[in-house]
Each structure stands twice: as C-alpha cells, then as structure tokens.
Amino acid sequence: MIPQEFIEEVSSKTNIADVISKYVQLKKSGKNLFGLCPFQPEKTPSFSVSEDKQLFHCFSCGRGGNVFKFIMEIEDKSFPEAVIEVAEMGNITVPDKFQPSNSPVQNNSHRQLMQMYAEAAKLYSHILTKTENGDVAMRYLTDRNINSDLIEEFDLGYAPNNSNLLLQFFRDRSIDDTVLKKSGLFAENDSGELFDRFRDRVMIPIKDENGSIIAFSGRILNKTEGVAKYLNSPETPIFNKGKTIFNINLAKHSIREKNNVILFEGFMDVMSAYKAGVTNGVASMGTSLTDDQLYSLSRLTDQINVCYDGDDPGVKATYRALTQLNDERFTYGVISIPDQKDPDEYIRSAGPDKFKSLTENSVQTSIAFVLNYFKRQYNLTNQHDQIEFLKQAINELVKIKSPVELDMYVTRLADELNITKDSINKELVTARRKNSINQPANNYKNIEHAKLEQTTASVPTKFDRVEKSERNLIYWALNFPEIRSMLKGNEIKFVHQNYQTIFDKMIEYASDRDVNDEIQAADFMNVLDEENKNVLADIEMMKMPPEYNDDEIKDYIGNIENSSLEFKITDINQQLKKAAMVGDNELQLQLTQELIRVRKLLASN
Numbered sequence: 001m002i003p004q005e006f007i008e009e010v011s012s013k014t015n016i017a018d019v020i021s022k023y024v025q026l027k028k029s030g031k032n033l034f035g036l037c038p039f040q041p042e043k044t045p046s047f048s049v050s051e052d053k054q055l056f057h058c059f060s061c062g063r064g065g066n067v068f069k070f071i072m073e074i075e076d077k078s079f080p081e082a083v084i085e086v087a088e089m090g091n092i093t094v095p096d097k098f099q100p101s102n103s104p105v106q107n108n109s110h111r112q113l114m115q116m117y118a119e120a121a122k123l124y125s126h127i128l129t130k131t132e133n134g135d136v137a138m139r140y141l142t143d144r145n146i147n148s149d150l151i152e153e154f155d156l157g158y159a160p161n162n163s164n165l166l167l168q169f170f171r172d173r174s175i176d177d178t179v180l181k182k183s184g185l186f187a188e189n190d191s192g193e194l195f196d197r198f199r200d201r202v203m204i205p206i207k208d209e210n211g212s213i214i215a216f217s218g219r220i221l222n223k224t225e226g227v228a229k230y231l232n233s234p235e236t237p238i239f240n241k242g243k244t245i246f247n248i249n250l251a252k253h254s255i256r257e258k259n260n261v262i263l264f265e266g267f268m269d270v271m272s273a274y275k276a277g278v279t280n281g282v283a284s285m286g287t288s289l290t291d292d293q294l295y296s297l298s299r300l301t302d303q304i305n306v307c308y309d310g311d312d313p314g315v316k317a318t319y320r321a322l323t324q325l326n327d328e329r330f331t332y333g334v335i336s337i338p339d340q341k342d343p344d345e346y347i348r349s350a351g352p353d354k355f356k357s358l359t360e361n362s363v364q365t366s367i368a369f370v371l372n373y374f375k376r377q378y379n380l381t382n383q384h385d386q387i388e389f390l391k392q393a394i395n396e397l398v399k400i401k402s403p404v405e406l407d408m409y410v411t412r413l414a415d416e417l418n419i420t421k422d423s424i425n426k427e428l429v430t431a432r433r434k435n436s437i438n439q440p441a442n443n444y445k446n447i448e449h450a451k452l453e454q455t456t457a458s459v460p461t462k463f464d465r466v467e468k469s470e471r472n473l474i475y476w477a478l479n480f481p482e483i484r485s486m487l488k489g490n491e492i493k494f495v496h497q498n499y500q501t502i503f504d505k506m507i508e509y510a511s512d513r514d515v516n517d518e519i520q521a522a523d524f525m526n527v528l529d530e531e532n533k534n535v536l537a538d539i540e541m542m543k544m545p546p547e548y549n550d551d552e553i554k555d556y557i558g559n560i561e562n563s564s565l566e567f568k569i570t571d572i573n574q575q576l577k578k579a580a581m582v583g584d585n586e587l588q589l590q591l592t593q594e595l596i597r598v599r600k601l602l603a604s605n
Contacts, residue, residue, distance in 0.1 A: 002080050002098050007068075008523055010087045016054045016067040016522070019089060023074055023209070024299045025256065032541075038074060039063055041295050043329075048541060054522035057541040064537025066522040069530075075210055076110070079526075109179075113238045116175070116183050117205070117213040120166055124157025124203040127165075134158045137202050140221055144268060145348055150275050153250070154204065159218060161200035184215070184236040201231060204267050206239070206285070209296070211249040215239040217267060230267075232285070241285035243292040246270060252300055254280040260303035262335065262359060263289070264343060265317060269307075272344040276352030278359050281307070288324045298329045305363050310337030310346070319373050322366050334369035335359050367409060370396050386417055390427070398431045466563045469556035470499040471539050476548045477506060478519055478540070483553065484510060495563050502532055568598050 017026060017033055026033040026049060037047040037058045046060040057064035063073060071082040080098070087094050128134035129151065137158035141151065150156075159166070167186060177194065180186050186194040201218030208214050215233035223229070233239055247270045255261045262281040264270045273281045284293060297304065306321050308314040318334060325332055335358060337346050347355045364372075374392045378385035393413055400406045407421075410428075414421045463471065473492075477484040488507055494500040509524050521540045525533050572595045579587040 002083050004526075006095075006098065007083055007526060010083055010090070010092055011054070011067070011520075011523055013092055014054075014067055014086055014090050015051065016056065016070070017049050017051050019067050019086060020049055020056060020070055021256065022089075022252065025301065036295070036299050037061055037063075038299060041291075050541060053540055054520070055525075055537050055540055057537040062534055062538070064541070065533040066525050068526065069533050109182075110238050112179065113183055113236065114212050114214065116170065116179075116185065117215070117238075119169075120185060120216075121155050121157060121203070121205050121213050123166065123169060124159055125151075125155060126157075127160060128156065128158035128202075133160045136221060140202060144272070144344065145275065146268075146271060147275070150271055153274070154271055155213065156205075157203040159196065159198035159201050159203050163199065164196050166196045166198075167194055182236060184233045184239065197233075198231065206233070206244060206246060207249045208238075208244065209248050209252065214244070215241075217246075219268070240292075242290040243296070244285050245293050245296060246283040246285065247274070248282055248296065250274070251280050251282050255282075255297075255300045259301050260305055260333075261297055261301050262305050262307050263321070265308045265314070266342075269343040272347050273307075273355070273359075276347045276355050278356055288321060291327075294325075294327050294330070298327075302330055303333065304330050305333040305335050305359070307335040307337070307343055307359065309340075309342040311340040311342070314340075314342065315373060315376075319370065322370060325366075332366040333363040334366060335363055336369070365405075367396055367400065367405075371409070371413075380416070390417060390424075394424070394427050394431050398428060398435060466495055466559050467499075469559040470494050470496060471542070472544075473553070473556050473560075474499055474502055474506075474536075475539050475542060475544055476553065477503065478521060478524070478536075480548060481510070481518070483548065484519075486553075487557075490557065492557060492560060495560060498532055498535055502528065502536060505532075565598055565601055569595065572598065 020026065020035075024035040024038050024047060026035045027045075031050070031052065033049040033051070034045045035047050035049075036042055036045050037060055039058065040061050042060055047056065047058045049056045055064065055066055056070055065073075067086055068079060068082040071077055071085055072079060075082075075085070077085065084094050084098065128137055129148075141156065146156070167180070170180060170185075180194055181188070185197055187197045188194055198216060198218040200222070201220055204217045204219060205213040206215035206217055215236070215238075217233070218231040220227060220229055220231070232241070235241060246267055251261065258280050260280065262273070262278065264273065264281050264283045267283055270281045270283050273279075282297075284290075289297075304325060306318050306325075308318045308321070314337070318336075322332060322334070337343055337358075339346070339349075341349065343355070346358075371393055374389055374396075378389040380386055380389060390413070397406060397409055397413075400409070406428075410421050410424050413419075413424055473483070473487065473494075477487055484506065487503070492503075494503060505527055506519065506524065509527055510519060513519075521536060525536055528536060572591055576588060576591045576595070579591060
C-alpha cells in the first residue's frame with residue numbers, strides 16, 4: 001500500500017500534460033490541449049487535457065481521469081505501479097518500501113511473456129559481451145561501427161549456434177511447454193520437440209512504445225543460400241508486427257521535439273543513425289507502414305521523411321513507399337543518400353556530422369523526388385519521352401493543393417522541357433476534369449474515412465433535466481465547500497446511483513480535511529472506481545461559469561427531489577390502467593385519490 005501523502009506529493013509535482021505528451025501529440029486550443037485519442041483510432045482530435053484541473057478526458061470514447069489513470073490505461077498497470085512510474089518520470093525518489101517485489105511468477109500471461117523476453121535478452125546479451133561464443137558476433141558489430149554503448153542502448157545480444165540453451169534456461173525455471181510454445185521463442189520439429197528458434201544470429205530486441213521487449217529480430221552472421229538475412233519472431237499475444245514500430249520507444253521524444261520522423265529501411269540503419277545523433281529514426285516491421293503504425297506516428301508528428309538506400313533498388317523502394325503513404329494526416333519528404341550508398345555506409349564514409357546535416361537540411365518534398373524518379377526513366381532530349389514524362393508529371397501535380405507550390409513545380413517543368421507554363425496548366429485542367437469524372441468510382445476509401453470521422457467525432461451526450469441537475473450539483477459541490485455542506489445538511493438523495501456514490505465518496509474524502517478546503521478533482525479521483533473516474537472527469541471538463549447562482553442550485557435540488565414524485569405519478573398511472581382493464585373500481589378510486597394527493601405535493605414544491 002502506498003500512503004496517500006506520497007500519492008499527493010507525486011500528483012502535486014507532476015504536470016499531466018508533460019506525461020501525456022510522451023504518448024500523444026497535443027496542441028493548444030482555448031484553455032485545454034487536444035490530440036488524437038491514444039485508446040482508439042480516430043481522425044478528429046477529441047482527446048482533451050486540462051492543465052488547470054490536471055485531468056484528461058476523451059469526448060469520443062468516454063475515458064477520463066488523472067495522470068495515474070492515464071498510465072494505468074495506456075500501459076496496463078495497477079494503481080501502485082502507475083504511481084511509481086509517474087514518480088520516476090518526474091525524478092521523484094520512491095522509497096524502497098513502496099517498490100514492488102520482483103516476483104518470478106507473473107499472474108498475467110502477457111506479463112509472463114514479457115518477462116520471458118526480458119530474461120532471454122539478458123541471456124543473449126551476456127553471451128555476446130561476456131563469453132567467447134559471442135566473439136564472432138562482436139567482431140561483426142564492431143565492423144559495423146556498433147560500439148558497446150549502442151549494444152547496451154539497444155540490448156543487442158547473440159544466440160549461439162546449434163544450441164538449445166534458451167530452452168534449457170526456461171525449463172530450469174519450470175516454465176510449462178504450453179507457455180514456451182506461445183512465446184514464439186521456440187520452434188517445433190516434426191516430432192513435436194521444441195528447439196531454440198534463433199541460432200547463430202545477432203539478436204536485436206523489438207520493443208513496444210514503453211520499452212518492453214516483445215519480440216526479436218535475428219541477423220544472420222554468415223550469408224547462406226536460401227537462409228533469410230533476418231529472422232523475426234512470429235506474432236504472439238504480445239507482438240503484432242502490423243502495430244509495432246522499431247525504435248519508437250527511444251525515438252518518440254526526439255520525434256516530438258523535431259516534429260518529424262525518419263523512416264529507415266533496416267534496423268541497422270536506425271541504430272547507425274542513432275549513433276550519429278539522428279535519434280528520430282524508426283523502421284517498420286514489413287514492407288510498408290500499416291494504418292495502425294501510421295496512427296501511432298500521427299500522435300507524435302505530421303511529417304514523415306523516407307530515408308532508404310541510395311542505390312537503384314533503394315530508390316525504387318522509396319518510390320513504392322511514397323505511393324503507399326497516402327494518409328492525408330502527414331506531409332512526406334525524402335532524404336536521398338548520395339553516391340548510391342545506404343545510410344550506414346554513408347555515415348561510415350562521410351561521418352556522422354554530414355549525415356546529420358543531410359537529414360536536417362536536404363529533405364526533398366515527395367513531389368520533387370517523384371518527378372526526379374520519373375526523369376531517370378526517360379531521355380528528355382527525345383520528344384516522345386518528353387511527352388510521356390509530362391503525362392506522368394501531370395498525374396502527380398494534380399495532387400498538389402497549394403497554388404504556390406503548384407506554380408513552383410509548373411515553372412520548373414516548363415523550364416526543363418522548354419515549353420510554356422500555360423500549356424502545362426491547360427493539361428492540369430484536363431487531368432482534374434478526368435479525375436472528377438472518375439472520382440465516384442474511386443471514393444470508397446474517402447467514404448470510409450468520413451464514416452470514421454463521423455463515429456469518432458465529439459458528440460455531446462444528451463442528459464434529461466434530472467441528470468443535468470445531478471451533474472451540475474456534483475460539479476459545484478466539488479469546487480465549493482458551502483454547496484457540499486448544504487447538500488449534506490439537506491440529506492439530498494441523487495436519483496442515479498453513480499452520482500450518489502461520487503457524492504458519498506466526496507463527503508467521506510472531505511471529512512479528512514478542513515471543512516473549507518477545496519477538493520482537487522485529480523486527487524479525489526484516486527478513491528473512485530474506474531467507471532466513476534470517467535464520470536467525474538466528464539463532469540469536471542464541462543464548460544461552466546466561474547461562480548454558481550443560488551437560484552440555479554435551488555432549481556437543481558428541486559428537480560432531483562421532484563423526480564421521485566414524478567416517478568410516483570408515472571407508476572400510479574400505470575396501476576390505474578391495469579385496474580381499469582380488470583374492472584377493479586375500488587382500486588381505481590383509491591389510486592385516483594393518491595394521484596390527486598401526489599400532484600398537489602408536486603405543485604406545492
């Protein structure tokens with residue numbers, strides 16, 4: 001148990017925006033900060049963070065709470081774990097007695113698999129750095145300019161050849177074969193026997209956004225015909241390659257800071273770039289970025305720069321990547337490596353400073369790259385090739401929305417082809433007309449995006465008169481001690497149980513403090529269950545005036561008190577209908593008299 005004093009200390013020394021901005025790209029809008037919800041895909045930002053109240057709330061999915069609730073949700077942690085993590089983020093010393101014990105037995109199956117991967121990484125690292133078995137792998141890394149600091153930063157290791165070392169390691173810890181199979185660390189032969197999946201490979205851990213190891217990529221040391229250069233872990237309960245981005249855990253801070261991400265083709269390129277001081281680089285787990293990966297990046301930046309190899313296959317791969325990167329949330333650029341080198345080769349030959357300058361000062365627009373890519377395929381001294389090149393160029397130029405940018409490229413094309421800008425603009429008009437005719441047949445994706453925006457946009461929930469009154473009273477009671485005292489003195493009973501629960505907890509929470517103290521919603525929230533944390537965050541994020549009005553408070557109380565009489569009238573009317581159906585005249589008379597009495601009571605209130 002972590003004492004309330006320490007929880008409140010951590011809360012008071014923490015800015016929720018600083019913590020959430022590690023996971024979500026936030027932009028100021030009015031008093032609050034807004035971004036895309038990290039808990040669900042959406043196109044329209046509906047995730048709000050209030051620095052004044054130290055709360056977050058998503059108007060789309062309904063999640064809300066304080067900084068601890070956010071960490072619990074985003075990282076699947078318990079409340080004590082979240083408090084400790086937030087404290088460590090803020091460099092707040094956590095007393096040893098509050099630290100969790102590292103129990104070898106994990107109750108949660110996901111945590112058990114993550115623990116297995118963490119232990120496997122330590123074993124592979126030990127073999128690489130501390131044993132003779134790792135000498136060959138260490139020489140390979142040294143030749144690639146991967147030094148000891150980088151090995152430690154990326155937790156690199158080595159899986160020895162012809163060994164079931166890892167299998168024996170976990171069997172010695174009594175890990176069940178069912179779990180071993182589920183982990184993806186082992187393969188199975190025709191006889192059903194398990195063996196180490198990775199052998200004679202440099203082991204590159206794949207980590208999630210929080211830095212937990214969830215998979216491996218093994219790089220072969222000796223090229224063998226028919227054997228893949230890289231062997232990746234299969235998908236498991238903790239690893240989905242379509243949702244995973246290599247190095248996102250180390251790169252996310254730099255991505256936010258530089259407001260762009262560099263997409264490399266291989267893991268080694270990412271690590272070499274990192275060593276050279278280019279720390280905003282990532283790699284996908286496949287041939288292209290998936291929608292899930294793009295969504296993760298959209299929470300960090302709106303600029304993606306592609307930096308693939310500079311040789312012909314690399315240039316073709318860059319073009320393919322740009323044709324697949326059509327998410328309108330991003331602007332795309334290209335960093336072309338000179339002399340047909342790959343990023344790692346260029347860093348080793350030109351030096352880290354030149355590479356860093358290249359990534360910062362030599363970013364081409366995607367249109368500029370594509371036009372140059374087309375140009376490579378034609379002989380522009382030949383009239384036929386000029387016409388074919390212009391056709392392809394026009395198909396790209398019609399995508400440009402900025403008149404200034406469009407005019408820039410039209411001018412450049414006119415100069416290169418020795419034709420007039422007017423003739424190119426006429427071709428653009430024709431191309432746009434054709435596109436508009438074909439648009440209805442090709443707008444399925446746009447329709448799907450529109451549906452997504454419609455379903456995820458912030459739609460205010462409609463509450464009836466009674467529930468609105470309850471919500472407003474909770475808000476004022478939380479922020480003004482005198483309202484709290486008045487409601488307690490009048491022994492008000494809320495109609496909806498969740499508001500009654502919040503109010504009862506509020507009175508209990510306030511009883512431990514000075515009667516005139518304000519209650520900070522972010523602190524009070526810690527005593528509520530998960531559902532009511534969401535409710536309270538929603539209430540606290542309502543647009544309310546700075547002061548309450550006495551007459552409004554009376555109306556709210558009246559609405560709640562009268563609601564019981566209104567419910568009673570409805571109940572009596574239903575009973576009257578039943579009595580009439582069975583012909584019970586005596587009961588009808590009694591119910592009618594009761595109805596008159598209740599209506600008089602309601603009118604007098």
